[in-house]
Amino acid sequence: MRILVTNDDGIYSPGINALASIAARFGEVVVVAPDVEQSSMGHAVTHSRPLSYKKSPIEFDEGIEAYRVNGTPADCVALGTHLRNNIQVVLSGINMGPNLGNSMWHSGTLAAAKQAVLLGKKGIALSTPVGNTEPDFDLLTPYVEETLGLLLENPEEIGLYNVNFPPQPKGMRWTRQSVRFYDGKILPGKDPMGRKHYWFTVSPLEPAEQDTDRWAVEHDFVSITPLRLDLTDEKKLEQLKGSPVESMDR
Incomplete structure (x- = not known):
């Protein structure tokens, strides 16, 4: 199996x-990141300037080639699969922070997995919450390995999959996206020079429903x-068929 890893x-x-390191147990791995x-970059792609890549300054496990790109996560997948046209699977992560519910809309981690699907590959995004310290990846490794073995x-x-690991997992669940309203807040502040700046932050307004991604990680x-990439509201489409829009056909 030929795997591209990005984030x-x-x-x-x-x-x-x-x-x-975990992906290398399943096949040949190349890193392009x-x-x-580029957190919260969403599915931005670069078209106003050329992309380039260089060998990574960070050492990965022996046998893993790694490169850095002056672009977005989606750019990395497009360029990586061009340079290695035999890639079968794209893994994105493990993101330092969850990608649950509505955050899927702006997640750069998930965008990389979506770009893989647009190119006819399997795409898997993987994330975990971050507290006051870095995640314990040694603790998460068995669950990451089990998840990859499954997917x-x-x-x-x-196929497109979004995976989130709680800090101390006790099991696994198939889930659906938690779609709940969020309050988008702008928090003003000042930098050390006294100049105004602003932080955009959100928090869910409602508790998560059972069997959703948020509910699973919280438990x-x-x-x-x-x-899936198709955003069509099938129920609404059926309701609208036969509406005045179609009656205007000539």
């Missing part, structure tokens, strides 16, 4: 090193959510 935290993140942090069983399948379960 949105950048080439220096301990999460990508941990993921690459942003040269700087990589058929590497030729074109110490690994959340595995199968996703």
Whole structure:
């Protein structure tokens, strides 16, 4: 199996090193990641300037080639699969912070996995919360390995998965996305020079429903959510068929 590993935290993140090491147990791994942090970049792609790549300054396990790119997570997948056109699976993460519920819309980690699917590959995004200290990747390793064993069983399948690991898992669950309203707040502040700046922050307004990704992680379960790129609201589409829009056809 030929695996490309990327992230949105950048080439220096301990999460990508941990993921690459575990992924190497399943096949041949190449790392292609942003040269700087690209968190919350979403599915941005670079088209106004050329992309370039350089060998990573960070050492990965023996046998793992690693490169840094002056672009976004989606750029890294596009360039990485171009340079290695035999890639079957893209793994993105392990992100330093959860990607649950509505955060999927702006997640650079998930965007890399989505870009893989757009290119006809399997894409898997992996994330874990961050507290006052870095995640314990040694503790998470058995769960990451079990998850990859499950999702990589058929590497030729074109599928999109979003995985979130609680700090101390006690099991695994198939879940759906938690769709709940968030309050978007702008918090003003000042830098050391006295100049105004602003932080954008959000927090959920409602508790998570059972069997959603947020609920699973809050209850110490690994959340595995199968996703799709088609955003069509099928129920609404059925309601709208036969509406005045269609009656205007000539």
